[in-house]
Amino acid sequence: MDFAILLLVFLFGLLFGSFFNVVGLRVPQEQSLLAPPSHCPTCKKQLKPIDLIPILSYLIARGKCRYCRAPISSVYPLIELATGILFAAVYAVYDFTPVAWLYLLFISLLVIITVSDLAYRIIPDKVLLPFFLVFLVLRFFIHPDETYLSHLIGMVLGFTIFYIIAIVSGNGIGGGDIKLFAVVGLFLGYPLLLLTILLSTFFGAFYGVLLMIFRGAGRKTKVPFGPFIALGALLALFKGYDLIAWYFSFFY
Ligand SMILES: [Zn+2]
Structure with a gap:
């Protein structure tokens, strides 16, 4: 197991976690995964790349929308973190095997x-x-x-x-x-x-x-x-x- 790769897999896991949030929220609503771009559910303001960094954006904005200050559920960053940890755990135990x-x-x-x-x-x-x-x-x-x-x-x-x-x-x-x-x-x-x-x-x-x-x-x-x-x-x-x-x- 290579530590640099482990870290990389963790970071990819965070990004995938962010994507899984989108899939989990949009598919039941019959919405496209791509359009419209991510927006605040309260003020509808379209989010910029800086608002979409897994976990960090949530922490920096202290769990609120940067534009309207509406609270954002802590479920989303936790989902990102969990996905990162789980992906890293898979790599740590099973490497890149089938x-x-x-x-x-x-x-x-x-x-x-x-x-x-x-x-x-x-x-x-x-x-x-x-x-x-x-x-x-x-x-x-x-x-x-x-x-x-x-x-x-x-x-x-x-x-x-x-x-x-x-x-x-x-x-x-x-x-x-x-x-x-x-x-x-x-x-x-x-x-x-x-x-x-x-x-x-x-x-x-x-x-x-x-x-x-x-x-x-x-x-x-x-x-x-x-x-x-x-x-x-x-x-x-x-x-x-x-x-x-x-x-x-x-x-x-
Ligand atoms: Zn907002």
């Missing part, structure tokens, strides 16, 4: 759906479908940890488990979440899918309890599930087999 490129694609999907789900409570088909097709093809060729069949089983399980939960629970889980679990299952294979389900429901429930305690939220308060699925899937991606081995070490 698996690394595949992981960068998976991270891209998870970041984009996190942005859309946080902003609109939507996980758009227009984002899920292209990634699904790419993974379906690429996983046929690149599957160092699982058989291709395991990836296909993961896809079917991810869809079926949450489809059944959605029917049984009425409307506890959205269609986007079900389809996302299918794509996550396809990408990770079924052992890591099951781990992702455990982790994401745990994180989601934990956050729900925190909301009830600190914000007095009721049981009916809707929390977007996508970011927790993304968090669980990322942990499974980087540490999944270690976590599973650690878990089973208690029993044997």
Whole structure:
């Protein structure tokens, strides 16, 4: 691992994170990714290149629009930072191997759906479908940890488990979440899918309890599930087999 390249990958990650913010915000609104150019959602002022430097522009303007002083959500710089760190982590662990490129694609999907789900409570088909097709093809060729069949089983399980939960629970889980679990299952294979389900429901429930305690939220308060699925899937991606081995070490 070369430190200069690591830094470069991190910086590219920041730029991609910035782009994923745009994709996550615009695709559900049926807007073009290119036009109109980025603008402040409050005063509509078109942003200059200096306003679009990942993280730095946000910090220098202290989280406000430079023109109208309207506050800007801290989600966006955090998304940029997270993408930078995740991209760098992939390079640090997997170098520029085929698996690394595949992981960068998976991270891209998870970041984009996190942005859309946080902003609109939507996980758009227009984002899920292209990634699904790419993974379906690429996983046929690149599957160092699982058989291709395991990836296909993961896809079917991810869809079926949450489809059944959605029917049984009425409307506890959205269609986007079900389809996302299918794509996550396809990408990770079924052992890591099951781990992702455990982790994401745990994180989601934990956050729900925190909301009830600190914000007095009721049981009916809707929390977007996508970011927790993304968090669980990322942990499974980087540490999944270690976590599973650690878990089973208690029993044997
Ligand atoms: Zn503004």
